[in-house]
Amino acid sequence: MTEEEAKLIFDEGNEADDNQEFEKAIEHWGKIPQEHQLYYDAQWNIGIAHKDLKNLEKAIEYWTKIPREHQLYYEAQWNIGIAHKDLKNLEKTIEYWTKIPREDNSYYKAQLNIGSTYKDLEEFEKAIEYWEKIPTEHKLYYKTQLNIGVSYYNSEKFEKAIEFWTKIPREDNSYHRAQLNIGLAYDNLESFEKAIEYWMEIPRENEAYYKTQWIIALTYIQLKHIDEASKAFINSKKDIFEMLPIFKFIKISIIKKIFSQILDSKTDDFFNTTIKEDIDNKEKYKEIFIKSLYIINLLHVDSDQEKQVAHYTRKWVAEQMLFAKSPLRLSTVIGANDPKEGITLLDFLEINKGDKLQTPYQAFITCFTFNHESLNQFRLYGKEDNREATGISIIVNRDFFSDSVSLNISHANNEQSKELSIAKNDKITEEEIKKPSIQKYSLYRCIYIDPKTKKIISVGHKEIDCFYREIKNNKPQTFTESKKLIKGINDYQKEIGKKLKQVKDQLKQLNCYIRKHKTDLNESIISELLLPLRHLTKHAAFKEEQECRIFDIENLNTSDIISPKRDGETCTFNTMHIDYEADLSDYVEKVIFAPMTPELEQFEAFSKYKGYNFPCERCDHPFSMKTT
Known part of the structure; x- marks a missing residue:
């Protein structure tokens, strides 16, 4: 094959790739013979195309063909490491990233990610060993200080975690995250005033602000600073219906005072809209409302x-929800x-x-x-054609529901309604505060x-x-x-x-x-x-x-x-x-067919075909279908 022919085939592969015709691109690049100078570039491209097709094992197969002396070798080691991480082969990930030498531009990025991989393996000392290789002047330095702190925190070495987090300056992007974490560490050390001091550093525009205010409020309650707790609850933008968890660990007399202040702040749309025609009796309506919330909590x-x-x-509705993803x-x-x-x-x-x-x-x-x-x-x-005992009982586990007690009232008026309710007596983690959650x-x-x-x-x-x-x-x-x-x-x-x-x-x-x-x-x-x-x-x-x-x-x-x-x-x-x-x-644990519901075997077989394998059984209660 001449150089012109090889270049033409290579370019045809690039054109197909640009059009997202990945199989066609692979076909073109695969024609370039090993003795040609474009061969390893083609192997690199074929690996990228297989990655785009989610064929990670095939991508690895082609990237491993690139020899050490080729300019793409270390980039290939990096990509192979990422592919193994996506495949949950974390030890293999580390194996490939450790091949990247200090003189390569991606060396420090590799050290950061090797450390993160060891953290995922809960080998915190090894994680710290790699993060500490990143020098002070490097742009990744403060990110590694944050990570080292997290590893010490996860090992319950809270003072050491604080030591590393306090190195992060205000102008760094990680600063507010560090302040949040320092507060969490002090909270675990039961230095609650210090925890609040650092949490107060989180500005309103930060994504963790509202949840942090919620935790500040719970901490103030622990310190018996009720007025400050009320202010923080109001700042958290939580609907009063989302605050029911506090009934479990705070005296009802204190709750009434807090709820009363929140209702006076008019942040609760439901209550204030409802009583607006008789505002003179607001205190009495408050009492009725709060008593009803306490019963709901029970x-x-x-x-x-x-x-x-x-x-x-x-049965038809069950099939739509379980097999067709209908909510x-x-x-x-x-x-x-x-x-x-x-x-x-x-x-x-x-x-x-x-x-x-x-x-x-x-x-x-x-x-x-x-x-x-x-x-x-x-x-x-669940009756089909109005015939009795022709429906289905879907047994679900409690993980399908929120494990926190709260009510869902008028989401549109509360932009923070999707936030998780975190009880103060639970172990608080940064992930709980920051992570987006399914409602x-x-x-x-x-x-x-x-x-x-x-x-x-x-x-x-x-x-x-x-x-x-x-x-x-x-x-x-x-x-x-x-x-x-x-x-x-x-x-x-x-x-x-x-x-x-x-x-x-x-x-x-x-x-x-x-x-x-x-x-x-x-x-x-x-x-x-x-x-x-x-x-x-x-x-x-x-x-x-x-x-x-x-x-x-x-x-x-x-x-x-x-x-x-x-x-x-x-x-x-x-x-x-x-x-x-x-x-x-x-969240399905079992599916029970009513005595007269048809096609249990077909339902069970289709469940296996879809990869669910729901246990299915027939209700054995005696039932006789009436005939006319």
Whole structure:
């Protein structure tokens, strides 16, 4: 092959590559013979094309052909290292990057990344060894000081971490991140005033500002500086509904003071919009609102015995969610099977809903249950062509939901609503403060009330027969294991009994307060303030459903997460919904077919084909289809 022919073929490969015709480019470059001077350039290009095609093993194969004496050799070692890192072959990554010599331009970049790779392997001393090779005058120096500090922090050597982070000057891009980290280190050392001092360095325009203010607020509470805590909570831009975690570790009297100041700041749109027609009684409405939030906090599903819940739906809908990535939907409460949806609590409190208050808020819910294969719910839900027991129960684990207690209210008015709620008694990490998160909703159990007798009957929970089925499926091997399982059941029943008593006591207090001040207050405003709690309260006639829910309350005037969009042709009130961000298929533990649901084997086979391998089984409860 002549030099002109080789150059022509090489250029044809480049042209195909520019047009993103990578297979065609590879074909052209592959024709250049080894004895030609363009051969190794072609091998380099073929490796790049395979990388673009996500064929990383093939890319490595071609880059390794480039000999040490070629000018592209060290670039090839760098690329091979990156490819191995993407393939999770971290030891191989290190092997190739250590081939890069000090005289090469990419040497210090390689040292930085070798250190980071050792950090990923949790070999922190080796990571530090490589980072310390970067000299003071190098542009990567301060980044390595940040990384060395992180490694010492992860090794719980907090004083050493602070030593390295304090080397980073204000003019460096890493400065504010270092201040955040120093605060975290002092927090772990229980030097809380020093932690706050460094966190205060984070400016409002920094991406970590709002979450840092949240942690400052929690730290001030720990120091019993309540007014400063309130200011920091307000600065965090968190909706008051996102602050429910503090009920778990702060006295209710202190919470009332903090919440009162936040509500006075008018940062909470829901409360202030709702009471605007009766502002003179703001303090009384505050009391009602805060009491309702405390009850909601008690309903958060967080028991170790409630690790899975079920969602009943039609088989076709299940297939769309699990195989076609169609999101789970939160729908409007209009059309719920309970005609008393949202009314039962008002009946219990003897509140006359009266004329609808002119506020823009609408509830959206999705229902789950602690009963994974209830014949009653198979008969009611997921019916195909109105035939009973033809649906599916999808069992999901609790990771599908937020593990923090919070409510989702009107995202559009709170740009920070997607931030994670971090409890002060949890270990705080920089990753928790900075990382973007998938929006997950908290799961709440329902309260079952008989308005006629004014009795609070129960709260949603896992029934005893569900435990017995689990014991049978898990087949404890020893007497000790069986005893432990039985103890777990007994402890759970006590836990639910205690929770029910707390809910009863708090609802009684709420009822007494409303009765005492009822003549002074607008009952429609009370009804609207109780909107979140109303949709966690159901008529006792539905208590067998043992329901739990996720829900969202949106401002219809401003929300940007409701589908279809308000200007769309298909947008009607009944079709409005909110898409849940987390992918349901990632959290499925099991799929249970109702007694009469067809095609279990086909569903299971397709699940394997799609790479999910969902365990599928048939509900064995007795059921006979009625014929006409």
